[in-house]
Amino acid sequence: MSLKFIHITDSHVGETADTLLHFYASGRALSAALAHIARHDRHGAAFIAHTGDMICTSSRPESYEGARAIYGLEGDAPAPGPLVARAHGLDLPWYYIPGNADDRDACRARIFPRGPRHGLFNYSWEVAGIRFLSLDWGAWKTDVYTLEPSAFAWLERQLQHSVPTIILTHHPPVHVGVEMFDRMTPEDLPRLQNLIRDSSVAAIFHGHTHYPWETRIGRVPVFGTGSITYRLSYDEGPPHLKLFPPQYRVVTVKDDGSVSTEVWEAELPA
Numbered sequence: 001m002s003l004k005f006i007h008i009t010d011s012h013v014g015e016t017a018d019t020l021l022h023f024y025a026s027g028r029a030l031s032a033a034l035a036h037i038a039r040h041d042r043h044g045a046a047f048i049a050h051t052g053d054m055i056c057t058s059s060r061p062e063s064y065e066g067a068r069a070i071y072g073l074e075g076d077a078p079a080p081g082p083l084v085a086r087a088h089g090l091d092l093p094w095y096y097i098p099g100n101a102d103d104r105d106a107c108r109a110r111i112f113p114r115g116p117r118h119g120l121f122n123y124s125w126e127v128a129g130i131r132f133l134s135l136d137w138g139a140w141k142t143d144v145y146t147l148e149p150s151a152f153a154w155l156e157r158q159l160q161h162s163v164p165t166i167i168l169t170h171h172p173p174v175h176v177g178v179e180m181f182d183r184m185t186p187e188d189l190p191r192l193q194n195l196i197r198d199s200s201v202a203a204i205f206h207g208h209t210h211y212p213w214e215t216r217i218g219r220v221p222v223f224g225t226g227s228i229t230y231r232l233s234y235d236e237g238p239p240h241l242k243l244f245p246p247q248y249r250v251v252t253v254k255d256d257g258s259v260s261t262e263v264w265e266a267e268l269p270a
């Protein structure tokens, strides 16, 4: 039986659903996306995976309360979940993999208080015979990112066990072809890509760019999903904000281990 899940990323919400960030209510955008998923009967998905930057910035940890309320999160599982997202009647298991806007300790304290209080979110779990790995690069409070040696070693150990695997991560493990991002990408990326290229990884899903991307590491497909919040222009000239409908991706992992995806967009919040 095939497995479906929903990839959400980069909501950057504030302390409440109505908190404005650059005159934009990111919380309402997240709520609109969740309502959209509910209206489509959850797309038949088994869970939601949110790959980081759930809150506006690591210096405003109260925003985790905003995110918790918008999702309607319940449950007391340790990181990375599953908690249950009950907003709009979803009742969907929910996993979280942090990004560069997340303070790991604050995220643990406010979203996963029953689990360990410190440490990166490098975890392995299984759903319907598929192994999911949350790869936490260890970068926050900074735009420049690098893969912490402990995270690399952890992934290397995991991939020695050759079973069908999906990697969920915030930072793209590839150059995306946009100078602003590629300048911040670690120089030793080929080391990570070589690890993934000949492994049992069926697909990788990332956030961070706020734009959707699709590429490959060898035969392994890599999908970036667009943000829930606004995006930055990558055009010439000074950066400016661009409004796009909040986006999410529905992923199907088929019986033969191949992966197909569909991008959906909710309406912009009023």
Ligand SMILES: [Fe+2]
Pocket: 010, 012, 053, 099, 101, 208, 209, 210
């Ligand atoms: Fe982000």
